[in-house]
Amino acid sequence: MPELPEVETTRRGIAPHIAKQHVAKVDIRQAQLRWPIEPTLPRLLKNQAILNLERRGKYLIFQFPNGHLLWHLGMSGSLRVLLQSQAPGKHDHVDLVLSNGKILRFNDPRRFGAVVWTDEDVLQHKLLAHLGPEPLTEAFNAEYLFGKTRKRQMAIKPWIMDSKIVVGVGNIYANEALFNAGIHPLKATYKLTRKQCERLVEEIKTVLANAIQRGGTTLRDFVGGDGKPGYFAQELNVYGRGGQPCKRCNKLLLEKPLGQRATVYCTVCQK
């Protein structure tokens, strides 16, 4: 589920509620996520002030005086603010109870999410150290992408989803950005022209920014920090539309797996 826009929507939804708060209590009902949650986490966080909430790629980073908490939503996770106590549901695995009485509640049916504590330099943490540039910053530009594409012969679609190249572009937005840029998802990376790299960078930025503005894409589980779904799904051009007509040329869109992930494209509009 959550790609960069959904994680950013979550961050923005939560941030106002946790400002100047500290952690009163941590309730872990299910520690077996992608990795087991550090058993000492409740003790480590108790009475610690939440200094900041940032995002790197699809990782949320909670800053505390004594370290950082990396929080990844996986495929099906959501993190939301409850204004008051509420009985936990089946997949509500973790609560951070705040000093203002509000609760940060993590729900994750598939448990691909992760809650990882570190007291080292957070950006040097092994989960973050090798991440590529943020797509919505100037560091991600046509020059950068063009340079990286040379000599890489794999298909552009799985390549652009590699977080070492650029973070935050998951399956939905990779499909969308390639369609919007008119680039065939199977095209060999090194065959992209400079012009196509410009278009791709531009379309990645545009689709991600638009999705953030709509509160993300909700297909099933996703809710933002305020508990509301995102509204970008209705604006998707290709994702989930295999077999339906291309919105641009009306030809039926093709859908086939590529590297274990559904890939949807138009053979007329994408070259």
Add this chain to the structure above:
DNA sequence: CAGCGCCCCTGCCCGC
């Protein structure tokens, strides 16, 4: 070392 599969796990949808 680039690049490819394999998983982790639950829920849902489809077809029989």
Add this chain to the structure above:
DNA sequence: TGCGGGCAGGGGCGCT
């Protein structure tokens, strides 16, 4: 209605 198979928004890891 029940059940098995396939599929799902991520991504680290272990192989080649």
